Amino acid sequence: MRASELRNMTIEEMRQKERELRKELFNLRFQQATGEIQNPKRIRAVRNDIARILTVITEKERQEKGSEKR
Numbered sequence: 001m002r003a004s005e006l007r008n009m010t011i012e013e014m015r016q017k018e019r020e021l022r023k024e025l026f027n028l029r030f031q032q033a034t035g036e037i038q039n040p041k042r043i044r045a046v047r048n049d050i051a052r053i054l055t056v057i058t059e060k061e062r063q064e065k066g067s068e069k070r
Contacts, residue, residue, distance in 0.1 A: 007056060011060055021049055028043045
């Protein structure tokens with residue numbers, strides 16, 4: 001997922017996407033522990049997507065705070 005795609009989403013939509021990715025990450029870790037994982041690189045990609053979402057959420061929240069002060 002690209003940051004430009006995330007910036008077009010609302011904060012609530014991004015939080016929902018984060019929850020979905022965290023569930024996926026849990027399942028991937030479970031598969032890894034049991035040795036059933038198909039694509040181990042997906043764990044890193046999901047972690048990066050979660051971090052990217054959190055970064056964009058922080059940016060949007062700071063923008064909103066900045067616009068409230070004016």
